[in-house]
Amino acid sequence: MTLSVALESMPTDRAAVELERVGVSIPREGQVLQPVRDVSIKVARGETLCIIGESGSGKSLTLRALIGLLPQGATMSGTIRLAGRDITKLSADERRRIRGARIGMIFQEPATALDPVYTVGRQITETIMAHEISSLERASARALELLELVSIPNAARRFHSFPHELSGGMRQRAMISIALACQPDILLADEPTTALDATVQMQILLLLRKLQQLMGMSVIFVTHDIAVAAESADHVAVMYAGMIVEMGSAEEVLLTPKHPYTRALLESRATAARRGQPIPVIPGAPPNPGDFPNGCGFHPRCRFAEDICKTSEPKFQGIDRHRRVRCWMAGTAPLETLS
Amino acid sequence: MRPGSETTGKRSSLALPLLEVSHLSKAFPVRGGLLGRTIAHVRAVDDVSFVLHAGEVLAVVGESGSGKSTVAQLLMHLVSRDQGSIHLEGASVGAKDGITVRQLRRSMQIVFQDSYAALNPRLTVFETLVYGPRSNGASRHTSAMRAEKLLDEVGLDPARFAARYPHELSGGQRQRVNIARALSLDPRIIILDEAVSALDKSVEAQILNLLVTLKRELDLQYIFISHDLNVVEYISDRVMVMYLGTVVEQAATDAIFSRPRHPYTRALLTSKPTIDPRRRTTELPIQGEMPNPMSPPSGCRFRTRCPFADDVCAAQVPRTITVDQAANHQVACHMADPLSSHSRAAGMPA
Amino acid sequence: MATLDIPGGQPDLLRHVRRRRRGTWRRSAHRILHDPVTLLAAAILLAIFLAVLFAPYMTAYDPYVGSALRRLRPIGTPGHWLGTDEIGRDIYTRLLFGGRLSLLAGVTPVAFALLIGGSLGLVAGYGGGWVNTVIMRTMDMFYAFPSVLLAVAICSIVGAGLTNTIIALTIVLISPIVRLTESLTTQIRSLDFVLAARASGASTVSILTRHVLANVLGPILVYGTSLVGLSIILASGLTFLGLGVPPPEPEWGAMLSSLRQAIYVAPINAALPGAMIFITSLCFNLVSDGLRHALDIRAINETGI
Numbered sequence: 001m002t003l004s005v006a007l008e009s010m011p012t013d014r015a016a017v018e019l020e021r022v023g024v025s026i027p028r029e030g031q032v033l034q035p036v037r038d039v040s041i042k043v044a045r046g047e048t049l050c051i052i053g054e055s056g057s058g059k060s061l062t063l064r065a066l067i068g069l070l071p072q073g074a075t076m077s078g079t080i081r082l083a084g085r086d087i088t089k090l091s092a093d094e095r096r097r098i099r100g101a102r103i104g105m106i107f108q109e110p111a112t113a114l115d116p117v118y119t120v121g122r123q124i125t126e127t128i129m130a131h132e133i134s135s136l137e138r139a140s141a142r143a144l145e146l147l148e149l150v151s152i153p154n155a156a157r158r159f160h161s162f163p164h165e166l167s168g169g170m171r172q173r174a175m176i177s178i179a180l181a182c183q184p185d186i187l188l189a190d191e192p193t194t195a196l197d198a199t200v201q202m203q204i205l206l207l208l209r210k211l212q213q214l215m216g217m218s219v220i221f222v223t224h225d226i227a228v229a230a231e232s233a234d235h236v237a238v239m240y241a242g243m244i245v246e247m248g249s250a251e252e253v254l255l256t257p258k259h260p261y262t263r264a265l266l267e268s269r270a271t272a273a274r275r276g277q278p279i280p281v282i283p284g285a286p287p288n289p290g291d292f293p294n295g296c297g298f299h300p301r302c303r304f305a306e307d308i309c310k311t312s313e314p315k316f317q318g319i320d321r322h323r324r325v326r327c328w329m330a331g332t333a334p335l336e337t338l339s
Numbered sequence: 340m341r342p343g344s345e346t347t348g349k350r351s352s353l354a355l356p357l358l359e360v361s362h363l364s365k366a367f368p369v370r371g372g373l374l375g376r377t378i379a380h381v382r383a384v385d386d387v388s389f390v391l392h393a394g395e396v397l398a399v400v401g402e403s404g405s406g407k408s409t410v411a412q413l414l415m416h417l418v419s420r421d422q423g424s425i426h427l428e429g430a431s432v433g434a435k436d437g438i439t440v441r442q443l444r445r446s447m448q449i450v451f452q453d454s455y456a457a458l459n460p461r462l463t464v465f466e467t468l469v470y471g472p473r474s475n476g477a478s479r480h481t482s483a484m485r486a487e488k489l490l491d492e493v494g495l496d497p498a499r500f501a502a503r504y505p506h507e508l509s510g511g512q513r514q515r516v517n518i519a520r521a522l523s524l525d526p527r528i529i530i531l532d533e534a535v536s537a538l539d540k541s542v543e544a545q546i547l548n549l550l551v552t553l554k555r556e557l558d559l560q561y562i563f564i565s566h567d568l569n570v571v572e573y574i575s576d577r578v579m580v581m582y583l584g585t586v587v588e589q590a591a592t593d594a595i596f597s598r599p600r601h602p603y604t605r606a607l608l609t610s611k612p613t614i615d616p617r618r619r620t621t622e623l624p625i626q627g628e629m630p631n632p633m634s635p636p637s638g639c640r641f642r643t644r645c646p647f648a649d650d651v652c653a654a655q656v657p658r659t660i661t662v663d664q665a666a667n668h669q670v671a672c673h674m675a676d677p678l679s680s681h682s683r684a685a686g687m688p689a
Numbered sequence: 690m691a692t693l694d695i696p697g698g699q700p701d702l703l704r705h706v707r708r709r710r711r712g713t714w715r716r717s718a719h720r721i722l723h724d725p726v727t728l729l730a731a732a733i734l735l736a737i738f739l740a741v742l743f744a745p746y747m748t749a750y751d752p753y754v755g756s757a758l759r760r761l762r763p764i765g766t767p768g769h770w771l772g773t774d775e776i777g778r779d780i781y782t783r784l785l786f787g788g789r790l791s792l793l794a795g796v797t798p799v800a801f802a803l804l805i806g807g808s809l810g811l812v813a814g815y816g817g818g819w820v821n822t823v824i825m826r827t828m829d830m831f832y833a834f835p836s837v838l839l840a841v842a843i844c845s846i847v848g849a850g851l852t853n854t855i856i857a858l859t860i861v862l863i864s865p866i867v868r869l870t871e872s873l874t875t876q877i878r879s880l881d882f883v884l885a886a887r888a889s890g891a892s893t894v895s896i897l898t899r900h901v902l903a904n905v906l907g908p909i910l911v912y913g914t915s916l917v918g919l920s921i922i923l924a925s926g927l928t929f930l931g932l933g934v935p936p937p938e939p940e941w942g943a944m945l946s947s948l949r950q951a952i953y954v955a956p957i958n959a960a961l962p963g964a965m966i967f968i969t970s971l972c973f974n975l976v977s978d979g980l981r982h983a984l985d986i987r988a989i990n991e992t993g994i
Binding site (some may be wrong): 406412415441444445447448451453456457458459460461462463465466467470471475483486487497498501502517520523524576 | 709880881882887892903
């Protein structure tokens with residue numbers, strides 16, 4: 001296929017995936033909602049980026065814009081580049097071919113993401129045959145290899161199991177093997193461990209880490225759990241009200257946050273140290289796409305908000321090489337005095 | 340006052356417990372075949388015993404399939420128990436000389452995880468809140484006044500929220516309504532079944548603060564079911580760890596977190612992801628997954644995943660041993676039982 | 690404890706809530722009134738109802754009296770704007786009077802079936818266990834038969850005539866209603882808010898009426914309305930087969946049957962009763978759709994309309 005060849009021949013020092021000023025608009029009952037606005041990110045080969053956000057932040061829609069699976073009626077603006085090549089200009093058919101072959105995706109709810117009427121082996125085989133190998137035998141053998149790769153015990157037997165016969169953790173592993181079936185360059189993961197138990201969650205996170213190293217993929221992980229980000233990410237982007245408000249390396253963002261929202265989010269966790277005292281909370285709740293405030297999306301809940309925050313959207317400013325913050329108050333005295 | 344017993348979890352059992360649960364068991368029949376005959380049983384809860392003292396928050400920790408939600412349903416008598424007894428303030432529930440289920444429900448209420456499913460979509464918040472008191476004989480006037488007061492207590496302005504429908508509320512607001520509804524019958528104990536698990540982290544913090552405030556102001560006790568160990572460590576006085584329907588360990592909170600004795604508890608604590616990106620988990624804390632509850636392993640149910648499993652673990656169900664009287668720390672493990680034939684029965688590795 | 694700060698105190702709150710509830714119903718009505726398709730269908734139904742109700746005043750002819758001289762006159766004949774049938778009776782008049790019987794045979798069985806079937810379904814769904822098994826397996830027996838065959842079978846046991854038609858159709862319609870009600874009740878019963886209601890010490894009756902019924906009623910009513918059309922067709926079918934209303938009663942199905950031979954000679958006349966059946970049942974279905982849309986409580990409150 002000419003497309004894959006074209007992508008393969010791109011120099012490898014380019015970012016594996018790049019989003020430039022991506023936005024998503026959805027018309028709803030007369031209004032036009034913008035659940036994703038001005039998102040720019042770069043992920044290098046072999047790196048993991050975690051997008052942290054709560055409901056309404058637009059993090060899941062950003063992933064779907066990347067893979068091209070937006071809901072009905074939604075439109076995307078901005079540019080998406082895979083290994084330097086702009087994929088937003090491609091036809092729907094070409095994008096479909098990229099999906100699965102170059103980009104893989106795993107979802108939150110493994111029970112609903114797998115087709116209940118086909119065995120898991122069949123589902124993996126189907127994906128392989130749709131993109132790469134056309135021989136059923138070879139594709140099945142490959143599928144079996146993948147099941148073993150994701151550490152499913154008794155892989156040969158599980159090949160013929162239906163999704164409902166598997167536990168949550170195994171279904172998630174099956175879904176990962178479908179996503180990896182064609183050795184994609186990029187793996188997208190939408191809250192893959194949220195529905196899993198604590199012990200299984202850790203297993204899956206470690207598995208993903210191992211697979212990433214093995215296959216040299218780039219991973220973009222969406223989560224609302226900071227701990228998951230701490231365990232998995234090289235870089236972290238924090239989203240709020242449709243925009244990225246802070247971005248940097250995992251250590252920088254999680255240990256020395258610069259944006260008031262990131263700070264507040266990190267502080268509002270229940271920990272043993274806080275026992276007996278109230279947890280510092282962010283008053284109010286995250287806004288829905290229809291009610292994003294003017295100016296900075298976070299200003300109604302921010303204790304550093306000034307007049308300018310209420311009227312103008314802050315620009316994404318670089319602090320140093322990798323670090324960016326979207327805040328008028330970043331770098332100013334009141335924020336700096338907080339440790 | 341005994342020395343060193345600052346936290347209520349360490350109170351001696353001389354004080355009469357508020358709630359005492361003994362040898363609670365429940366098995367659900369699995370129907371199959373042509374006429375729906377019972378072909379197997381799922382032993383969802385097996386010989387569970389614990390106590391709740393006044394002023395305490397007892398956390399029940401476990402993964403899915405551990406039976407913790409079934410325990411909640413058994414306590415509320417939404418499901419009938421096969422064996423065991425439940426005593427509220429010394430009176431046995433369901434016994435002739437004890438109290439009725441109806442009376443129990445005046446003292447104990449429950450808040451569910453799914454805040455949306457827990458509310459009748461066709462009723463306004465106000466109507467949901469007055470339903471409980473009205474069903475128990477309160478007048479229209481009294482119920483209405485109570486509803487208004489409750490909304491205030493949970494932080495929702497009655498003027499703005501009383502006439503709303505569930506789908507017009509955010510997740511956090513709905514959960515506040517659920518808490519208000521649980522409070523509407525003036526209970527002493529509230530069971531929170533993963534009540535904050537489905538909320539955004541920032542909203543979760545708000546609800547936790549609310550729960551702590553309410554506990555203090557209204558003199559409540561909580562049974563807090565959760566899988567989030569951070570929250571458990573923050574809010575609870577005692578912790579009970581469940582695995583596949585059995586209690587594997589229970590103790591005062593700091594005893595569980597700093598001196599866990601059961602291999603499963605240790606694995607759970609190690610599975611907690613770190614918040615510091617410099618100190619990532621590198622080893623798998625535990626292998627495999629929970630076995631099928633329809634055919635649990637013989638003897639100790641955890642043995643199939645336990646790195647210390649010995650022959651005796653398959654042969655006998657471990658006894659519950661009290662390893663620390665002061666903290667009321669109990670473990671169900673052969674390694675803690677000096678009388679068992681386990682090779683490590685002398686003492687656990689640190 | 691927190692003090693109450695509501696201006697005016699507690700009576701205001703109740704009034705506020707009551708106003709909101711009324712508002713919700715009012716908005717339901719508003720939605721129907723602004724749905725052109727449903728309104729048109731409802732208007733047509735109303736017109737038909739009124740026309741057949743006041744049938745004697747709407748026509749000068751006797752539906753039973755014919756004239757050999759005026760057989761099978763086409764539409765537009767002066768004095769008979771819809772023509773005459775094979776015995777010379779005015780078709781318009783017969784349609785009017787026949788409408789009484791057809792509508793009766795259409796609406797009554799549905800009403801009874803809703804009452805009986807709805808109750809059975811509620812009990813089966815909420816009770817579970819052997820109660821459920823007994824009720825549902827009995828219903829399965831009835832459900833296994835195609836409706837027409839079942840109606841025919843029952844009529845051949847109980848005999849022909851209007852009353853027996855209504856009985857037969859009621860029995861036929863009970864089983865799908867029970868199935869739907871039971872399915873909905875079973876779903877609702879395991880929802881957390883029903884558990885919470887049980888936990889608050891409410892009686893079973895109270896839970897059934899306040900929580901279960903309220904959520905089940907909407908879809909059941911909508912389904913029932915859509916069954917009226919079917920019932921009319923079944924009644925006409927029974928009459929067509931000679932099992933319903935006997936001649937010379939002017940029921941629409943009977944008219945179809947007797948005009949059958951005229952289909953090559955005066956096809957339009959022969960089609961008229963069929964057209965009435967079609968229009969009536971179509972309008973019932975459209976109203977049923979409109980009702981379902983209007984009763985959707987989420988849509989009402991979200992759009993604010």
